[in-house]
Amino acid sequence: MSLVPLAVIGFCAVVAAVGELLQWFFVWRTPAFQALKANLAKHVQKVEEAKEASGSAGPKNVRKKEQRLEQWQRTAGQQIAKFNMRAGLIMMVHMFVTYRVMTRVFGGMGPACRLPFEPPPFLQKVTHRGLEGADVREGSVLFIFILCQSSLRLIIQKALNLGMGREFQDILPAMPKGAPFASFFNPDDSSSKKKK
Numbered sequence: 001m002s003l004v005p006l007a008v009i010g011f012c013a014v015v016a017a018v019g020e021l022l023q024w025f026f027v028w029r030t031p032a033f034q035a036l037k038a039n040l041a042k043h044v045q046k047v048e049e050a051k052e053a054s055g056s057a058g059p060k061n062v063r064k065k066e067q068r069l070e071q072w073q074r075t076a077g078q079q080i081a082k083f084n085m086r087a088g089l090i091m092m093v094h095m096f097v098t099y100r101v102m103t104r105v106f107g108g109m110g111p112a113c114r115l116p117f118e119p120p121p122f123l124q125k126v127t128h129r130g131l132e133g134a135d136v137r138e139g140s141v142l143f144i145f146i147l148c149q150s151s152l153r154l155i156i157q158k159a160l161n162l163g164m165g166r167e168f169q170d171i172l173p174a175m176p177k178g179a180p181f182a183s184f185f186n187p188d189d190s191s192s193k194k195k196k
Contacts, residue, residue: 002112004106004109004112004113004141005112005113005144007106008106008112008141008144008145008148009144009148011102011105011106011145012144012145012148012149012152013148013152015094015098015149016148016149016152016153016156017156018094019090019091019094019095019098019153020153020156020157020160020162020163021162022090022091022094023087023090023091023162023163024162026086026087026090027083027086027087027090028083028087028162028163028164032079032083033083036076036079036080036083037165039072039076040076043068043069043072043073044069046065046069047062047065047066047069050062050065050066080164083164084164087163087164095149102141102142102145103130106141107130107141109141110131111131111138111139111140112139112140112141112143112144113138113139113143113144114137114138114139115127115137115138115139116137117137118136118137119136119137124136126140126142126143126146127139127140127143128140129142129143130142
């Protein structure tokens with residue numbers, strides 16, 4: 001049994017951890033992002049307090065605070081998009097450097113694994129990348145790297161509580177209605193069209 005797949009998985013784990021820590025260091029731990037996060041918590045808490053005290057203050061007070069929260073969320077959405085774009089740019093540069101290092105370290109090693117199936121033609125360029133020979137069931141180092149990277153990054157994000165956080169998912173600005181694939185990015189738009 002070859003140890004190349006295990007070496008690639010170990011390499012992926014280190015790369016994923018370094019990538020997430022780079023994003024945390026340059027984006028998620030910055031004072032601007034932390035202030036935005038604290039401000040969101042403060043606004044949400046005010047709305048919750050208004051809802052709890054709605055019996056004495058009346059529904060107008062709750063509506064006003066909800067409207068202020070929605071207005072703040074619109075403006076905060078633009079700031080969050082900037083943070084998200086910066087994190088994406090950092091990850092893109094990190095992955096480019098990682099790919100260059102990986103091809104130098106693992107290049108020319110031959111097949112890293114043998115697939116139990118014949119991949120569809122559109123995936124064969126990835127599964128067989130850098131390998132000589134016609135056997136498409138041989139898996140390349142790049143294929144293992146892509147599979148591990150996509151899963152390990154999510155595991156590390158969840159385990160270390162890195163990244164943007166769940167509280168910001170609803171605030172991200174929506175795609176414009178006329179944009180291509182807008183219904184893919186805004187599932188609410190497609191469901192509202194089906195109801196009509």
